Amino acid sequence: MEPSLIAQRSPESDALPPEISGWSRLRRHILRDPATLAGLVIVLVLLAMALFAPWIAPYGANESTGTILAPPSWDHPFGTNIQGRDLFSRVVLGSQNSLGVALPSVLLAIAVGLPIGLLAGFLGGWFDSLVMRLFDIMFALPTILFAIALVAYLGPSLQNLIMTIAILYIPRVAMVARGPTLSLKSREFVLAARSYGSSTWRILRRHLLPNIMAPVLVEGSLLLSTALLTEAALSFLGLGVQPPNPSWGADLGRGRQFMELGMHQVIFPGVMIMVAVMGFNLLGDGLRDFFDPRIRRQR
Amino acid sequence: MGRYLLRRLLLLIPVVLGVTFLTFTLMRLVPGDIVTSMMGVTAANDEALRQQILQELGLDRPLLEQYAWWLGRIVQGDFGHSFIHGGPVIDEILRRLPITLQLATMSMAIAILIGVPLGVLSAVRRGGLPDLGARVFALMGISTPSFFTGTLIVVLGAIYFPGITTLGYVPFHEDPLASLGRMIWPALSLGLGVAAIILRYTRSSVLEVLGEDYVRTARAKGLGEERVVFVHALKSALIPVITAIGIWSAFLISGAVVLEEVFAIPGLGRLILSAIENRDYPIIQGTVLFLSLAVALVMLASDLLVAAVDPRVALD
Numbered sequence: 001m002e003p004s005l006i007a008q009r010s011p012e013s014d015a016l017p018p019e020i021s022g023w024s025r026l027r028r029h030i031l032r033d034p035a036t037l038a039g040l041v042i043v044l045v046l047l048a049m050a051l052f053a054p055w056i057a058p059y060g061a062n063e064s065t066g067t068i069l070a071p072p073s074w075d076h077p078f079g080t081n082i083q084g085r086d087l088f089s090r091v092v093l094g095s096q097n098s099l100g101v102a103l104p105s106v107l108l109a110i111a112v113g114l115p116i117g118l119l120a121g122f123l124g125g126w127f128d129s130l131v132m133r134l135f136d137i138m139f140a141l142p143t144i145l146f147a148i149a150l151v152a153y154l155g156p157s158l159q160n161l162i163m164t165i166a167i168l169y170i171p172r173v174a175m176v177a178r179g180p181t182l183s184l185k186s187r188e189f190v191l192a193a194r195s196y197g198s199s200t201w202r203i204l205r206r207h208l209l210p211n212i213m214a215p216v217l218v219e220g221s222l223l224l225s226t227a228l229l230t231e232a233a234l235s236f237l238g239l240g241v242q243p244p245n246p247s248w249g250a251d252l253g254r255g256r257q258f259m260e261l262g263m264h265q266v267i268f269p270g271v272m273i274m275v276a277v278m279g280f281n282l283l284g285d286g287l288r289d290f291f292d293p294r295i296r297r298q299r
Numbered sequence: 300m301g302r303y304l305l306r307r308l309l310l311l312i313p314v315v316l317g318v319t320f321l322t323f324t325l326m327r328l329v330p331g332d333i334v335t336s337m338m339g340v341t342a343a344n345d346e347a348l349r350q351q352i353l354q355e356l357g358l359d360r361p362l363l364e365q366y367a368w369w370l371g372r373i374v375q376g377d378f379g380h381s382f383i384h385g386g387p388v389i390d391e392i393l394r395r396l397p398i399t400l401q402l403a404t405m406s407m408a409i410a411i412l413i414g415v416p417l418g419v420l421s422a423v424r425r426g427g428l429p430d431l432g433a434r435v436f437a438l439m440g441i442s443t444p445s446f447f448t449g450t451l452i453v454v455l456g457a458i459y460f461p462g463i464t465t466l467g468y469v470p471f472h473e474d475p476l477a478s479l480g481r482m483i484w485p486a487l488s489l490g491l492g493v494a495a496i497i498l499r500y501t502r503s504s505v506l507e508v509l510g511e512d513y514v515r516t517a518r519a520k521g522l523g524e525e526r527v528v529f530v531h532a533l534k535s536a537l538i539p540v541i542t543a544i545g546i547w548s549a550f551l552i553s554g555a556v557v558l559e560e561v562f563a564i565p566g567l568g569r570l571i572l573s574a575i576e577n578r579d580y581p582i583i584q585g586t587v588l589f590l591s592l593a594v595a596l597v598m599l600a601s602d603l604l605v606a607a608v609d610p611r612v613a614l615d
Contacts, residue, residue, distance in 0.1 A: 133313065133317070134317070136314050136317075137314055137317035137318050137321060139549070140314050140315075140317075140318055140549070140591045140594055140595050141318050141321070141322075141587070141591055141594075142549060142552045142553040142556070142590055142591070142594065143549075143550075143553050144553035144554075144556050144557060145553065145556065145571060145587060145590065148556075148571075148572070148575055149322060149325045149326060149575065149583075150325065152575050225441075225442070229444050232444055232446075233444065233446060233557055236444075236446050236557070237557065237560060237572070252446070252447065252450065256450050256453075256454075256561070259450070259453070259454040259457070260454075260457055260458065263454050263455075263458070266447075266450050266451070266454060267451075270444070270447035270450065270451070273444055273447060274439075274442050274443050274444070274447065275442075277441075277442040277443075277444070278438060278439075278441075278442035281438065281441055281442055282438070
């Protein structure tokens with residue numbers, strides 16, 4: 001969209017549905033809201049950290065520095081752990097594992113959950129009932145128990161961790177996709193498409209999918225924050241990323257055992273989890289405000 | 300009301316059946332070997348002995364048959380015996396259930412006591428300093444994993460306040476004060492996160508209600524702001540909060556599993572963690588059954604509570 005158009009309708013532009021003005025409106029929304037901007041910055045910094053981790057980290061994840069349990073200093077900004085490994089390097093390299101689990105698992109959950117929700121909402125009938133009953137069961141099971149059991153079954157590797165978290169989130173993505181589909185499928189534009197002979201596949205792809213992408217995107221970025229938390233919790237319990245691989249949750253869990261010997265062992269990995277989760281939360285909330293003007297008005 | 304309750308209780312049956320069947324299948328597929336954890340490696344390598352043990356435990360039969368057999372016993376109130384120490388599963392669960400329930404109840408109480416007032420304050424003073432503070436608290440609470448808060452409390456307590464944050468558990472009936480005093484720390488770690496969530500629900504719900512016509516009417520007829528908020532608005536604003544509390548109880552149970560590990564509390568969470576490690580199937584099955592029932596019942600209770608306070612909700 002041309003900048004001049006934005007300027008012209010500036011006062012009313014908030015009332016326009018987002019698909020009309022698209023990316024530039026989203027950019028303006030993010031730049032205007034400090035919380036969303038902070039979230040975006042945190043997420044980008046984290047991604048850069050994970051991408052360039054080997055160049056940022058002064059030591060290898062399992063390289064011994066010769067001093068054990070050194071407090072934070074210039075040489076070791078986050079100190080060293082009980083094995084004499086540099087915690088700053090481990091935290092930086094750990095971002096690869098934490099994001100490397102969270103991102104693919106949420107993408108996988110969307111890849112599977114979105115079509116399920118779309119079909120369940122559109123087709124209704126026995127398929128919808130079956131899917132809903134199955135989700136009822138999955139929602140009734142405390143998530144961490146489910147994750148613990150699944151990881152125990154699959155064995156604690158990165159791929160299995162990704163799969164476990166993805167399975168946990170499939171119902172949540174599917175529910176988010178199903179809701180709008182239910183109300184959209186009886187709207188005029190869908191009926192019109194059907195009346196002139198569009199196939200089910202075409203209606204789903206061309207008419208419904210674009211309309212449910214926004215809520216799914218919002219749910220996705222909020223799920224990323226919970227995926228980070230779940231990975232951290234599982235690794236904390238010793239069921240996620242396995243030592244000696246660096247992971248924020250695992251390092252926090254290990255530091256806890258020697259915590260009297262230096263709080264830096266738990267503070268830095270813990271704060272990293274916190275900041276990362278906060279970043280995705282802020283970004284997700286910002287996106288939701290953008291796509292759902294009803295909520296935005298309340299702010 | 301009676302009919303509705305009956306129907307909801309009947310609807311629990313397929314959910315609980317599904318949950319138990321799911322865990323049943325899942326746990327049987329888990330690699331790892333019950334014979335090894337029971338008798339040690341030597342016995343596990345003795346093929347004849349191994350078959351005999353599996354036969355005694357009924358583990359040599361087809362999965363569906365095992366499940367049907369387990370279910371048949373449950374209906375008669377028999378939860379079986381632990382594979383590891385031989386004690387009745389139901390005794391073990393009933394001994395630990397009150398501990399986890401105490402942790403969950405105290406966490407929820409803390410979450411409500413912090414979340415609801417802060418949420419109301421934040422909505423009423425929207426845009427002001429209290430609102431900013433409450434929203435920062437909510438963001439921190441949602442982003443901080445409870446096991447990090449818990450670890451920090453344990454670490455700081457051990458270093459700076461020795462004796463206050465003691466680990467472990469004291470039964471409530473033995474020494475109520477000591478019991479509450481110890482449980483308050485894990486409950487706080489868990490409750491702060493849920494408080495943040497409840498705060499957000501309360502805030503947006505109160506904001507929504509404050510924009511309704513009847514609130515404007517109440518203001519227009521000259522009622523004081525306090526009366527408008529506390530008598531007129533809060534009554535209906537808190538209804539969605541009750542539903543949220545029900546839903547997040549399930550989250551609380553998940554959190555309790557991790558927190559029990561941090562604070563060395565001998566509840567159901569640690570029971571199930573060690574049972575999964577040892578492949579102690581009867582314990583896992585029984586615990587999952589109790590925990591999922593607890594979650595389902597809390598959700599049912601919150602629905603009933605909503606129906607009781609909200610005249611717009613009809614139960615039928």
